[in-house]
Structure formats: C-alpha cells, structure tokens
Amino acid sequence: MGIVDWVAIESEWAYWVDPESFSFKHVKKRAPVGTVIVLKSRETLDDEERTYVKSSLGIVGETGIVALKKKDASDTLAKQALDYMRWKKRWPPFTSMKRVLNSGDVEVYYEPTEYDSFVLPLTKEMVGEDPSDFLSRLKKHETPKEPLWKVETAKSGRSKCRTCKDVILERRLRIGEPYFYEEKLSYRWHHPRCVAKRIDASEIEKLDGYDFLKSEDRQRLKRLLAN
Ligand SMILES: [Zn+2]
Incomplete structure (x- = not known):
C-alpha cells in the first residue's frame, strides 16, 4: 500500500479513513490521494432551533475531492480492508462480521465512530476464495486492555x-x-x-x-x- 500524494483540502471539518490503520483522521488542510473522505457540516432544521450534523462522502483525487455515493465509498473501503487483511492477517479495527449472503459473499460492518458506519461487501471474486474461509483465518484485532475511566x-x-x-x-x-x-x-x-x-x-x-x-x-x- 503506502500513501503516495497529499492533496490540499479546503473543508474545515472532514476526516479521511487511513487505509493503514482504518481509523478516522482529522483532515488538517490536506489528505492522501485515494483515501475516502467524510465531510461534515452542521445544518439547521426548519424550526431553526435544532441542528444536526450532515455527512457527505468523497474520495481524494489528484485535484481534490470527488463526491462518492455511499455504496461506492463502501466498495472502496472494502478493497482497502481486504488489502489490510492480507497484509496484517487480522481484522481491521472497528470491523465485525455483519452477515453471510446466500451467494457466499459476506458483508463486514465498519463503525469507526459513534456516528459513522459502513457495510463493506467482500465477494468471492475480490477475495479469490470463499470470503468466510478467508475471514475465519484472520486474527481478531486487539482491543486496548482495561481502558481508564x-x-x-x-x-x-x-x-x-x-x-x-x-x-x-x-x-x-x-x-x-x-x-x-x-x-x-x-x-x-x-x-x-x-x-x-x-x-x-x-x-x-x-x-x-x-x-x-x-x-x-x-x-x-x-x-x-x-x-
Ligand atoms: Zn447522577
């Protein structure tokens, strides 16, 4: 893998998903090409008293962010997750098995924050074998021991x-x-x-x-x- 180029990002409130750690990283003026970006903005509801946080997705291209649909972002993250799994021989952090489809393909749940989650499809074609068999050989990622209050x-x-x-x-x-x-x-x-x-x-x-x-x-x- 390895990160190649970094591109300037205008957005003040955004995260990029680091394919090497699968953690959300705060965008500080720039982000690496090829990574999935989650842009946040605070929106006001009609009654103008309540606000909520809106997310939109993109991928970092050579010249800036290209908007992505959720499905395309999930497909990109699925490929990156597979690279991570092959490289580290373990589940990426914040992932768990969601379900096995009748076709034998699987869906992996990726929930890096309380507010952001993705369903990553892993197909036989991508994995080159039965995805469940492949996943069953991976180590669980380590959870930090005894967290502090x-x-x-x-x-x-x-x-x-x-x-x-x-x-x-x-x-x-x-x-x-x-x-x-x-x-x-x-x-x-x-x-x-x-x-x-x-x-x-x-x-x-x-x-x-x-x-x-x-x-x-x-x-x-x-x-x-x-x-
Ligand atoms: Zn109390």
Missing part, C-alpha cells in the same frame, strides 16, 4: 447520568465509565457524586482527562468524589 466537562446538556437518570448540565463535570460496544470503546456518563463510591480517592488523578481540567475543576472534582 474518564473525566471531562460536558460539552452539551444532552447526556444523562446512567446512575440517577438526570441530565448532566452543560459544562459540568462528568465521569465516563468505559465499555466496549462491538469492540469499540465508548463511555457511559455519570455525575461525579453518583459514582463517588466506585472511584478510589487516590485514583482521581489517574482518570483519563484529569490533566486537561482547569485547576478549579480539579478541586471541584475532588470535593465531589470525596466520600
């Missing part, structure tokens, strides 16, 4: 505490309890007070994200977790 200030007022079910207000501290959903690391959020008994006071400074808190938030966190 996390702390941050809530970026919005939309999350709910999984302990008491109340809303976690914007800019208040929240504690993330790690869990894996189909091998992808996610967090269940809680009010600090609601999980105080589950966190050892001597471990507070080891929480992921603690280093990024302002000193007043660190003090507040220690008070809230004191039990």
